Amino acid sequence: MTAEPITGIVTPIRLDYTYTPGTAPSGFLRGMKEGRILGRRCPQCSKVYVPPRGSCPMCGVEFADEVEVADTGTLVTFAVVNVNFANRVIDLPYVSGEVRFDGSDTTSMVLVQGIPVDEVRMGMRVKAHWLPREEWDFTFANIDYVEPIDEPDADYDSYREFV
């Protein structure tokens, strides 16, 4: 008798941890609790980071002003997802995308809903769909998804550096 080679094993893994945000991310999370998207502006290059970090990764200087950005933005890129993952079951296929919220110089990963998957496109203008206010917590998950708004698509040159 010949033994069959082992080609794979399933190993359930769980990791419990407590996240302690620094000063800048704490401000962002407090903003989320109030339904606001807060970033910070670099005093040297003027870029706005959402969520903020302690210092600008390009200039190496400490961020200064806290800046509130809009909950509307441009979908700069996306992927059609055909496999679900643990703890979040969404009808397949769905779209995961990167949105540059208006006023921000970074992008955020979001779920895209409210439009057939085959109609989603780069440059599409979107707006955050927030959970009901009574469910808001100190988390970006307060934004359940983004959905298209009735605005012309953004010109590629306006978001090309974020693709």
Ligand SMILES: [Zn+2]
């Ligand atoms: Zn900078």
